[in-house]
Amino acid sequence: MYSKLIDTEAGHEEVHHGPDVGHSAVGLIQRLSAAGPYRLATICLAALCAILLISIIAVTAQYKNKPQGGGEAPLWKQTQEVNVSTLTATINQLKQEKERLQKERDYLQAKLAAKVATKAPAVVTLAPITCPNDWHLFNNSCYLISRNSRDWPESKSFCESQGAHLAIIHTAEEQTFLWNLLPRGHWNSYWFGITDGETEDEWKWVDGTPVIGGFWEVGEPNNHINEDCGYIVKTRVLERVPIRSWYDAPCHMYLPFICEKEMVASASTAMPH
Structure with missing residues (x-):
């Protein structure tokens, strides 16, 4: 249809070739406007397709350029990983402190038992009896x-x-x-x-x-x-x-x-x- 419209329009109007570009553009617009509503709709549709194509190409290029796998993780994920590492380190430190305190307790208990075993018995003395006056x-x-x-x-x-x-x-x-x-x-x-x-x-x-x-x-x-x-x-x-x-x-x-x-x-x- 588009070809037929062009051919039909070309048969009725003369095409001027020359260095005057401004006149040529004006003439082209006039010709398109005069060609009828079908030609104008076709041109608008083509322009929209071009814009859509350019947008798809830009989005695809941006997606390809985004780091994958080894790239930087989101901020919330980084914060979570830091918290887990800190808690793990704290737990390990507490376990070491617990082991140290248990060893110290065992040592003190053994020392106390040895001291009690070797402790001399208490000396019981009787106070002298005193009588009332007379x-x-x-x-x-x-x-x-x-x-x-x-x-x-x-x-x-x-x-x-x-x-x-x-x-x-x-x-x-x-x-x-x-x-x-x-x-x-x-x-x-x-x-x-x-x-x-x-x-x-x-x-x-x-x-x-x-x-x-x-x-x-x-x-x-x-x-x-x-x-x-x-x-x-x-x-x-x-x-x-x-x-x-x-x-x-x-x-x-x-x-x-x-x-x-x-x-x-x-x-x-x-x-x-």
Whole structure:
């Protein structure tokens, strides 16, 4: 169709050849305009195709020139890779620190165990027993020689009010110690913790235990006038001896007395250096 239009148009108009280009262009436009709507549409379509072709070529060239594979990665990807590398390095560092601390802990535990195994035992010492004022120490007991007189039951109650009891005497050494504390006199006598008040001739200590043996004077106890309580006598007669100085007497008599308080030594622990 395009060829026919050109041929038809050429048959009706003259084509001028010459150096006047401006006139030729004007003439060409005039000729195209005069050729009708088909020729103009064809020219516009050709121009659009050319523009589209040029655009495709430019995009293809730009795509080919873009780095592929080994080119620079996007910024977000680079940042992610840096973060992963940093975390990996931190984890490795923490693992090394953990191993170091475990080795140090094992070393300290072994050192402590060795020190405990070779440590000398603590030295336990007993503080010396001290008695209250006017009380006298013998072995682990403190004794009070009273200056006031009471009957046997009242003497027993007074000793108990002091956290003590009437003296209980088991050995000749204890008997001699107490007898030496007593002053000499015409008939100095002192209650101590012995009685047969429950059953005649069954002497018991104030703690309820039976009296075995004892340090009675010859012929004592004789229960001369309902004598159910025991006392110690010390006179001016030098021939008298401590181990034969017990007598029995009525419990209602007023006499001085001897109290005894058992003491417990306090322990103190000294740690070795």
